[in-house]
Amino acid sequence: xxxLENHKKKISKNPFATPENYFExxxxxxxxxxxxxxxENSRKIFYPLIYISGAAAAVFILFFSIQNTTEINQxxxxxxxxxxxxxxxxxxxxxxxxxSENITVLDSSNYETIDYLLDEDISLELIAENYSL
Amino acid sequence: MSNPTEDNQIKAYLLAGEDxxxxxxxxxxxxxxxxxxxxxxxxxxxxxxxxxxxxxINIWKNIKNFKWESALNSWLYRIATNECLQHIRKNxxxxxxxSADEYQNLLHADVFFDGDEFELKLQTAIAQxxxxxxxxxxxxxxxxxxxxxxxxxxxxxxxxxxxxxxxxVKKIEEFVNSN
Numbered sequence: 612x613x614x615l616e617n618h619k620k621k622i623s624k625n626p627f628a629t630p631e632n633y634f635e636x637x638x639x640x641x642x643x644x645x646x647x648x649x650x651e652n653s654r655k656i657f658y659p660l661i662y663i664s665g666a667a668a669a670v671f672i673l674f675f676s677i678q679n680t681t682e683i684n685q686x687x688x689x690x691x692x693x694x695x696x697x698x699x700x701x702x703x704x705x706x707x708x709x710x711s712e713n714i715t716v717l718d719s720s721n722y723e724t725i726d727y728l729l730d731e732d733i734s735l736e737l738i739a740e741n742y743s744l
Numbered sequence: 745m746s747n748p749t750e751d752n753q754i755k756a757y758l759l760a761g762e763d764x765x766x767x768x769x770x771x772x773x774x775x776x777x778x779x780x781x782x783x784x785x786x787x788x789x790x791x792x793x794x795x796x797x798x799x800x801i802n803i804w805k806n807i808k809n810f811k812w813e814s815a816l817n818s819w820l821y822r823i824a825t826n827e828c829l830q831h832i833r834k835n836x837x838x839x840x841x842x843s844a845d846e847y848q849n850l851l852h853a854d855v856f857f858d859g860d861e862f863e864l865k866l867q868t869a870i871a872q873x874x875x876x877x878x879x880x881x882x883x884x885x886x887x888x889x890x891x892x893x894x895x896x897x898x899x900x901x902x903x904x905x906x907x908x909x910x911x912x913v914k915k916i917e918e919f920v921n922s923n
Contacts, residue, residue, distance in 0.1 A: 613920040615913050618866075619885065626859025626867065627783045634779070637793075638771050641800045645767060648804065 747773060751816045758807065767804050774817070775800070778824050784882040785828045787871055789856035791835065795827045802827070818896040825879055825897055832875060844868050844919070862920075869919035873912050880905050881912035 630636075728738050750773045757766035778799060783792040802823050810819055842850075848868045851857050859867065870878055879898065883889045891902045891909075898905070 613917055615885065615917055624858075625780070626857060626863040627780060627789070628856045628858040629779075629789060630856070633793075634776055637775060637779075637796065638768070641771050641775075641797070641804075642764070642768060644797070644801060645764070645804045648801070 747817075754816070755812060763807070766807065770803065770807070771800060774820055777817075778820060781821065781882065781887065782824055782828055784870070784886055785825075785879060786831060786835075787851065787857075787867055788854060791831060795824070795831050798827050798831075799824045814896060815893075818893060821883070821897045828879070829875060844872055844923075847871055865920050865923055866916070869916040870912075872919065873915060877908045877912040877915070880908040881916070884909050885913075 725738055729735065750769070754766045754770050754773075757763070757769060775796065779792055779796050782795045782799070783789070786792055786795065799820075803820065806823075810816070848864055851864055851867060857864075857867075870881065873881065876898075880894060883894045883897065884891075889897075891905050894905050895902055
């Protein structure tokens with residue numbers, strides 16, 4: 612009866628042959644192959660560089676956009692409009708809707724503006740309704 | 745299989761940034777052992793040659809990620825085993841898809857098989873084993889690795905590796921005795 616453990620002790624010859632100088636040639640082949648690989652590796656390094664540059668540019672643009680918006684808001688805040696700044700003549704050709712739009716933006720509780728609207732025969736009810744007086 | 749002196753030399757080359765020297769030294773130290781282990785799993789030289797090329801390229805690509813916390817040989821064997829399994833899955837000449845007789849004829853005609861009639865039977869019996877049993881058997885029987893070492897290569901529990909080896913031995917003995 613065949614027994615593997617007994618056979619193990621008898622193994623003396625390797626049954627697997629190789630072509631002549633296989634291992635020497637293979638070593639050279641492997642070295643040649645890996646020398647052609649760094650190009651792929653450098654490409655791998657290149658992609659992260661693009662990502663990092665892109666991210667840096669995005670942060671730069673975002674930072675200056677925020678800074679610019681803040682400056683514009685500060686400039687707008689510094690403008691103090693009064694009723695005297697409203698060009699009454701300009702209203703002459705405007706409809707009630709257009710006026711209300713402008714007043715809402717500027718100062719809807721300004722009495723002089725309301726006086727103007729009353730002078731223009733716009734009823735107090737309508738003014739009250741539109742400007743939450 | 746572990747070569748502490750050679751492994752330290754490879755590590756020293758890598759730390760010095762001499763990657764190519766490290767690789768060359770690794771290939772000259774380990775390629776024969778890797779080749780014969782691959783050959784025991786896939787039997788034919790052409791298959792073993794293709795797999796070895798892939799294994800060496802994978803080693804080159806990943807050697808810098810190796811942590812040196814485990815033995816280098818286990819890591820190399822793991823790469824080789826994974827490549828073998830991938831190759832077996834892809835290969836149309838897969839051993840368990842053809843009969844034992846056909847396999848024996850193929851092996852007999854192989855110019856790079858230098859075994860006698862008994863070796864022919866033994867290799868055919870090994871080729872008929874399921875993949876896991878075949879791999880465990882070759883590591884244990886030919887490389888004389890401990891189950892714990894095989895575990896670091898293949899994963900799983902020592903108990904399941906012992907069972908795989910036991911089943912493999914029984915199947916091979918049955919095959920040889922009945923043929």
